[in-house]
Structures are given as structure tokens and as C-alpha cells.
Amino acid sequence: MEGLRMDFLSSKALEDKSSIEKVSMIIERVKDGDILVLEGSLTPSEEAELIETTMREIDIENFVGIDIHTLEKDEKTLFGFSKKKTVGLTIIGPANVMKTVKKRSNFLSMIAKIGDSSASVH
Amino acid sequence: MNTFFRRLLDKLLRRKRKVKIGLYGHPNSGKTTLANTICEDWIGRPLGVISDIPHETRSVYKQEEVVIEKDGAKLYFDIIDTPGVATKVDYKNFLKYGLSEREAKERAKEATKGIIEAIKWLDDVTGVLLVMDSTEDPLTQANITIIGNLEARKIPFLIIANKIDLPESSADRISAVFPQHTVVPISALHKENIEELYMEMVKKFR
Numbered sequence: 001m002e003g004l005r006m007d008f009l010s011s012k013a014l015e016d017k018s019s020i021e022k023v024s025m026i027i028e029r030v031k032d033g034d035i036l037v038l039e040g041s042l043t044p045s046e047e048a049e050l051i052e053t054t055m056r057e058i059d060i061e062n063f064v065g066i067d068i069h070t071l072e073k074d075e076k077t078l079f080g081f082s083k084k085k086t087v088g089l090t091i092i093g094p095a096n097v098m099k100t101v102k103k104r105s106n107f108l109s110m111i112a113k114i115g116d117s118s119a120s121v122h
Numbered sequence: 123m124n125t126f127f128r129r130l131l132d133k134l135l136r137r138k139r140k141v142k143i144g145l146y147g148h149p150n151s152g153k154t155t156l157a158n159t160i161c162e163d164w165i166g167r168p169l170g171v172i173s174d175i176p177h178e179t180r181s182v183y184k185q186e187e188v189v190i191e192k193d194g195a196k197l198y199f200d201i202i203d204t205p206g207v208a209t210k211v212d213y214k215n216f217l218k219y220g221l222s223e224r225e226a227k228e229r230a231k232e233a234t235k236g237i238i239e240a241i242k243w244l245d246d247v248t249g250v251l252l253v254m255d256s257t258e259d260p261l262t263q264a265n266i267t268i269i270g271n272l273e274a275r276k277i278p279f280l281i282i283a284n285k286i287d288l289p290e291s292s293a294d295r296i297s298a299v300f301p302q303h304t305v306v307p308i309s310a311l312h313k314e315n316i317e318e319l320y321m322e323m324v325k326k327f328r
Contacts (some may be wrong), residue, residue: 044270051209051267052241055234058211060227065210068263095210103261 004035004114011039019046019073023053030094031063035112041070067098109118141327144247147238149176149206151255155179157203164188171201175219177233179205182243184245190320204243206237207264242270248314249327250279253277256291256307260299262266278326283307287314306318
């Protein structure tokens with residue numbers, strides 16, 4: 001398929017899925033060349049499982065792995081004494097498509113490469 | 123049984139726990155150089171082979187019964203040098219280091235297996251030295267995933283800001299990104315600040 005496909009998934013769409021289902025769904029779509037934008041984040045064990053599954057799926061020529069980036073937001077703690085960071089969005093895509101990512105607090109800029117052209121997402 | 127409950131049971135039974143310290147981090151962050159420095163200092167011989175090509179360590183290497191002695195305190199442990207953790211492995215990156223296409227593809231295949239092995243070892247280690255290249259951006263998914271898993275499993279760890287001998291190094295950048303964790307700046311290659319690391323290891327893992 002020509003062009004870049006991005007799928008946006010709300011946290012609600014993921015909450016009923018088991019970790020294995022989430023990881024399988026992510027890998028399946030990313031291997032097809034899609035970029036996934038998830039509301040929130042995976043748990044640390046799901047992230048480890050995602051990396052492990054990615055390594056099993058790498059086929060040298062066509063799928064070289066994934067890139068994951070998170071957009072964090074600053075939140076005040078209960079009594080407002082200190083700030084903590086929570087993940088607002090997680091972007092996961094094929095490593096050969098996601099080319100440049102600039103990240104600052106509350107800002108994420110990404111350039112995805114499709115064939116000879118490129119698309120920019122902010 | 124998870125690590126937290128195993129450690130609790132050990133304490134209740136006053137059982138002497140065998141400390142297994144894993145070296146984790148990105149490819150080329152200097153894990154094997156550090157493992158070699160520790161092994162040379164305390165058992166008199168290196169552990170593994172180092173090179174400039176990423177993913178030189180593609181399977182786990184282990185040295186049992188290392189003893190660090192600092193100010194009368196001793197730390198007994200096994201050292202586990204793991205392959206670098208990454209989210210992608212592209213054989214084409216190895217070609218620029220002079221490898222043939224066949225060698226590069228073979229290295230890429232072994233590297234993917236090594237990463238799986240490194241992740242699996244998180245179930246077995248009881249302490250971690252998370253080695254970061256202080257000339258690089260520390261805020262990567264591999265570092266975030268490793269730290270998240272260590273925190274969730276309650277495995278004690280030290281962050282090692284390696285390569286401080288290089289002019290572009292910034293250990294402060296690592297401390298700024300992970301302010302809640304102990305960061306020890308070192309040069310594993312030149313054994314710079316290595317005594318400080320041994321002190322911190324004895325404090326953290328004993």
C-alpha cells in the first residue's frame with residue numbers, strides 16, 4: 001500500500017486485552033508498516049515482552065525492528081509539592097519508517113519515511 | 123516465585139543469598155569493558171572480548187565467585203555480562219565496520235537471540251549495573267524499559283555513566299534524566315573513578 005497509515009487507539013480500546021494480545025496486535029500492525037499511537041503506555045513487563053517478540057519477528061531483510069517514543073506530560077502530585085511525569089501518548093512504528101524524532105517536554109516531532117518521500121508528524 | 127518474595131523468604135530464613143549482578147545497557151555502552159575491569163581487578167583475568175562493532179557480546183557470559191573488598195566490607199557475587207538491549211537490529215549497520223554481508227546477517231541473527239536472552243536474565247539477576255554511554259542521549263526506550271522492569275521487580279541497581287574520559291561526555295545529563303537513582307560516573311576503559319564504583323556496589327548490593 002502506498003502512503004503512511006497511522007492508527008490511534010484509546011486506552012479504552014486496550015484495557016480489556018491481555019498483555020499477549022496487546023503485544024501481538026502491535027507487532028502485527030507494525031510489521032504491516034503501520035504506525036500506532038496509543039493513549040497512555042504499556043507496562044514495563046509489556047514493553048520487555050514487546051522487545052522480545054520484536055526480536056523473534058526480525059527477518060533481516062523486511063522487518064528490522066521497532067521504534068517507540070512516548071510523549072510525557074508533567075503532572076502535580078496530590079498535594080502539589082512536586083511534579084511527576086506521566087505518559088500521554090506512545091508512538092510505535094517500524095524502525096525503517098520512523099526516521100527522525102525530536103523530543104522535548106510536552107513536545108514530540110517525528111519524520112516518517114515512505115519510499116522516497118517523507119511525512120512529518122508533530 | 124518473584125524476586126521480591128524470594129528475597130523476603132531468604133531474609134526470614136536467614137539464608138545467605140547468592141548475589142547475581144547483571145550488566146545491562148545498550149550495545150557499545152561498555153558493559154564488557156566494565157566486566158573485564160571488575161574481573162581483572164578482583165580475580166586477575168578478563169571476562170569477554172571487546173570491539174568497536176556493536177553487538178560484540180551476543181550471548182551471556184558469567185563469572186562466578188567474584189569478591190570485592192572495600193574498607194573491611196566484602197561483596198560476594200556472580201557477574202553476568204549480557205548482550206546489549208535494543209529495539210531494532212539492522213544488518214546493514216554492521217557493513218560499515220568492514221563485515222561481509224554474510225557475516226553482518228549472521229551477527230544480526232545472533233544479536234536478536236542475544237537480546238531475548240538478556241531480557242530473560244532479568245528473572246534471575248538480584249542486582250544490576252545499568253551501563254550508559256555518557257556521550258549519548260540516555261532517554262531511550264531500552265533504558266526506560268530496563269529501569270521500569272527493575273523498579274517493578276524491586277531489583278536494586280546502579281546507573282553507570284561510562285566513557286567520562288571522552289570530551290563530549292555528560293554524566294550530569296544522565297543524573298538530570300534519572301534524578302531518583304544513583305548515577306556513578308566512570309571510565310571503565312581507563313579505570314577512572316572505579317574505586318567509587320566499588321564503594322557504591324558494596325553499599326547497594328551487599
